[in-house]
Structures are given as structure tokens and as C-alpha cells.
Amino acid sequence: MTTIQFDNVWKEYDERIVLERVNLTLDDHEFLVIIGPSGVGKTTLLRMLLSQETPSRGRILIDGEPIAAEPTADRGVVFQRYSVFPHRTVLGNVMMGPQWAQAPLLGRLFGARRRAVEERAMAMLTRVGLAEHAGKYPAQLSGGMQQRLALAQALIMKPKVLLLDEPFGALDPGTRKQMHQLVGELWEENAMTIVMVTHDLPEAFLLGTRVIAVDRPRTDPQAPERFGATIVSDYEAKCRIVRDSRRFEAERTQARLTLVSDSFVSAGGASAPALVKD
């Protein structure tokens, strides 16, 4: 269960007001999409949700508590340009987060603990369709594959909130469509809250349960820094019945996955891949 609240949030850089009076309450398992003109402050909103920036005024609450001052593992992020590490293999990239979480000094695990993380990472790579590329380096992958890797890297940390900053902006239309499908499925399966920035309106309404437009409602041509942007429109992008039926479908899929993996364990005595679709 994750709720997010922006309570009269402002962001100023020196004399310049970028965002003002941002008030927003997000329900659990929402897929919020932020749209708006270039330079208006969309990424700044995401960066505040990651604790990479702090509000100049107001506060942000997650599950009713003030947001942590530092970035934490329960908030994952995928950027437009690849946030993966070029000198690590695909598998190495996905294993990195859990290894640092469990071994904060060395960033490396050994023995059974390493094998357990490797198994989880392989299951995640299977889920995003990259298992057969586990030994490759990011430069050997296409743009869409690199974004799937970035998603796997974020999701293995089981974030409560996933932040997506124009994650499909650099992809061709076909790959984009596949990524829409994948992100929609992962959102349902992982029961997390997603906040995504995009410039693509159809994409916003296809994926979002809620879409907000951010813009400057007033401007002073003599002093453009005087007024900031805020939420100027707020659309419920999917009616309750569509959301409920999608959730029902996801729960059915999850139940099938559990069944498949249980029968695999009892039949073979070995551990099953965590996520295998029938």
C-alpha cells in the first residue's frame, strides 16, 4: 500500500520559481502520468520524489510519512537514456542493487547468497525477455533491450514507487508499443505506484490511470522567474471499472504463475524460475 501526497510544494532555484503550489494526493497503485511543455518542471517533480531535490516550501509524504532525505531502494527510477552500467554484463547489472543492499561495504556476495541473488536476477531477466542475453554487455543490446534491462534493474529492488522519466522517448514506434505492454503488465504484477513523465499524449492516456498537466498559469514577461508552474489539469484516465478488471486479470495471471512454479518445484525438486508465463 503506497500513497503519495504533495502538500503545497514549491521549488525555487535562487530567485527563480520553477514550481509553485503543487497539491496532489495519489492513491495506492496509481499510474500517474505527468505531461507539460519543455522546461516546465516535470523532471524536477520526479527528482523531488527521488529525494535528489528537496522542496523549497511545502512537504512530500509517502504513506503519510515525510519522504526520506536520501534516495532509498523503495523508489526506483528509469531515465530516457540508459541508466545501466556499461562495464557490467546484463546479469551483473541486475545483480548489482541486491548485492549492494546485502553487502554495503563490498558490493559483492559469495556462495549461497550470491546464487540466490543470481537466481532472482535471472528470473527478472526472463520476465523482461532478456534471459538469453544475460552474458552480454549493454553496448551489445538495442535501445529497447537496454530499457528492459533498466526496468529489470529497478524492479529487482521491489520498489514501492517506480519513477519513469520519458523512458520510451528514444525508441522506435514498434519497440515503444512492446514497452507499453510490458510496463503495463509489470505495474499490475508488482502492485506498485508509477509516476511517469512523457511528451506523448496517446501514451499518457494509454498507460496512465491519472494524467496531470503541469504549466505556468500566469506569466510576467518582464520577470519570467517570478511565477512557477503548477498542476493545471487533472484527468482520471481510466474509469474504475477498467482498472478493476485489469487488476482482476493481473491477479489471475499471478495465481497461474504461482501454480506453474509450485508444480515445477514438486515435480522436479529444484527451485523454479519465479516468473514464467504459461
Ligand SMILES: Nc1ncnc2c1ncn2[C@@H]1O[C@H](COP(=O)(O)OP(=O)(O)OP(=O)(O)O)[C@@H](O)[C@H]1O
Ligand atoms: N539544479 C538546477 N539549478 C537551476 N535550475 C534548474 C536546476 N534543475 C532544473 N532547473 C531548471 O528548472 C526548470 C525545470 O526543469 P525540468 O528539467 O524539471 O523541466 P522539464 O519539464 O522536465 O523539461 P523537459 O520536458 O525539457 O525535460 C528548467 O528551467 C531548468 O533549467
